[in-house]
Amino acid sequence: MKERKLRKNDILLIGILLVISGLLFFFAYIAKDPGGSVTISIDGLEIMELPLKDDIRIELSSEHGLEEGHRNLLHIKDGKAYIDEANCPDKVCIDRGEVCYEGETIVCLPHKLTVTVTEGEKQEIDGVSE
Amino acid sequence: MMKTKTGKVALHGMLITLALILSYVESLLPLSFAVPGVKLGLPNIVIVFALYRLGAGSAFTVSATRVVLVSILFGNMMSFGFSAAGMILSLAVMILMKKSGKFSVAGVSVSGGVAHNAGQIAAAVLLLGTKEIFYYLPVLCVSGVTAGICIGLLSAYLIERVEI
Known part of the structure; x- marks a missing residue:
């Protein structure tokens, strides 16, 4: 059954989501650094x-x-x-x-x-x- | 079993029970230590299974009933709001992703997992009125992807093998 294996689109989707998370991490880190x-x-x-x-x-x-x-x-x-x-x-x-x-x-x-x-x-x- | 109406009701009842038990099992696993909301999404195995084998309507019935029952048993009105928001967004995204026909079960499950977390955060922002919760978004996005892959691969196996 073709549904079982990860397809190219799935990998792409996962990649994009991880990149977005990375960017969010980055911005959250910059924007939310508690000051002293x-x-x-x-x-x-x-x-x-x-x-x-x-x-x-x-x-x-x-x-x-x-x-x-x-x-x-x-x-x-x-x-x-x-x-x-x-x-x-x-x-x-x-x-x-x-x-x-x-x-x-x-x-x-x-x-x-x-x-x-x-x-x-x-x-x-x-x-x-x- | 799906031929008669009674069979259909019984099958849905079983799936709801299964989803409910998985919700309970999940609540026993303390994954939310660092960031609230990090979880495996075990009930999603049942939802994805229902979505592929029985259709969008059944998936909705099962997940909506699960959310109501979990809130009555373990939660409160606040947690009902979070769960419902996550569930609705997650299911909507999964139905659309499946309809597109471009993704495998894992891809559908991953997008569902991420959408679930995004929905819960949106609900939290609306209900609590704090924007600081967005801080959790990247963590929940990564955890949603990871859990989504596992759940998706597992569900794909079940969708193929389980006879109903």
Whole structure:
């Protein structure tokens, strides 16, 4: 019976599926690398880097370089960073929600503030290589 | 056995039972340690068999009944959603692949296995609302291909040999 043996089309199908999986692996790896810290920039100027492993609650205000009266409340909790209070008009930074993977960014355009997840020092292994 | 209506009912009952037992056997094999959802797809042997020997309608009857019974016996509403989504997508893809006539049983089974996992992930994304689950997709794709080949070759043998 011809149904029994693997046919050329089957091999092709399996090959294609495996290649797709490989690509998915690749993209998932790139896109989903958990970051080690967040870099806070105001008006393009890096003002501080905070490790994601330590829970912290920090109020960004004029003393960090924001304009007088501007305020964003940044939280780091369970390895994730988010802004849950801000007096900017659009609140896009709050709606962005939690970020924790490398490259993810919270932007508060009205306050010229960005919070970007960076590699930082993730584990001991990365720490040694410094 | 397939000549009378009673025979048909009895045969379907047997296949459903077999699929159900294989679901249980599969639940005893702890393959899902790293990524949830990795499994052999043993019940798919019965589904593929039904698809080739009895037709698409019978394959649907057997797999749909299996999903309902498994959810009642071992699962909950949530797992019913996952299973049903995986089952429907898997069966639809297998029927189309078989109809195309370009693939052997193994090819049909492989596409069914991958479609099953893809359906479950889609259901998980819809029900849980988390996109992180897509992270599992490549792992489940590879496991679906591997299991699909094994199941397909085994099913092909049974389709050829078993008398009904």
